[in-house]
Amino acid sequence: MTPLAAYLILSALLFAVGLAGALTRRNAILVLVGIELMLNAANLNFIAFWRYSPNPEALTGLIFALFSIGIAAAEAAVGLALIIAIYRHYQTTNVDEVNSMKG
């Protein structure tokens, strides 16, 4: 297996772990943690493709990963603020109990 394939498969595994956690855990904060893991898996892909690209001098993979880290930070801040607002309102962070809009 080539090094690039090893990094890509590691990233796919991380993505699958994050997806499984986001879909199965009941605590809203852990759902957010799963989303963060998926974003990090994507970042690992960017860096691995930059490292093994035919033209690494362009630095596009690195800069895309930097922007992605910035956006993930904004996403984490807004997501956790939403979870805290939901907790104030419902006194729970269990995503199964926050169902007042369910038909």
Place this chain on the structure above:
Amino acid sequence: MDWAFFILAAVTLASAVGAMALRRLVHCALALALAFAGLAGLYLQLGAQFVGLAQVLVYVGAVAVLIVFALMLTRNVAAATQPLGSPSWPLGLAVAALAFGALVAAILSSPAIQRPVRELPSGTVQQIGIRLMTDFVLPLEVIALLLTVALIGAVIIAMQEERSRE
């Protein structure tokens, strides 16, 4: 492929699984910080020093602390006795396994993995800074604006309930 990659990959994967599967939420947050640190090590291993250090600063430093704070602010005693996953957890695992299978099939059939291995490219901080200030200056400004808006919005969302109660 060398030992550093395997050790870092094993630590990252094990702590990611721990972050998603441990019972106590604080342990999940600590395992997540370890997973972020392992990823930073992988970035350094790939020659991306600046992104690796940004990962340490942003994820291990800020996001992990933010998650611990959110766990502290939303303590729920009743939740400790509830089951860990949602009732539909086998479906969630099946979807994740399906996504992994599709990704691996796409990776192994891709011509990109047959690229020849090159020597470590240099992505020094100086080069990144020059690129950020020339070609990528507009995205940089947009992301600065986005971060400002997101952080102000986060503060407003988190304090709204308090204000209406007064």
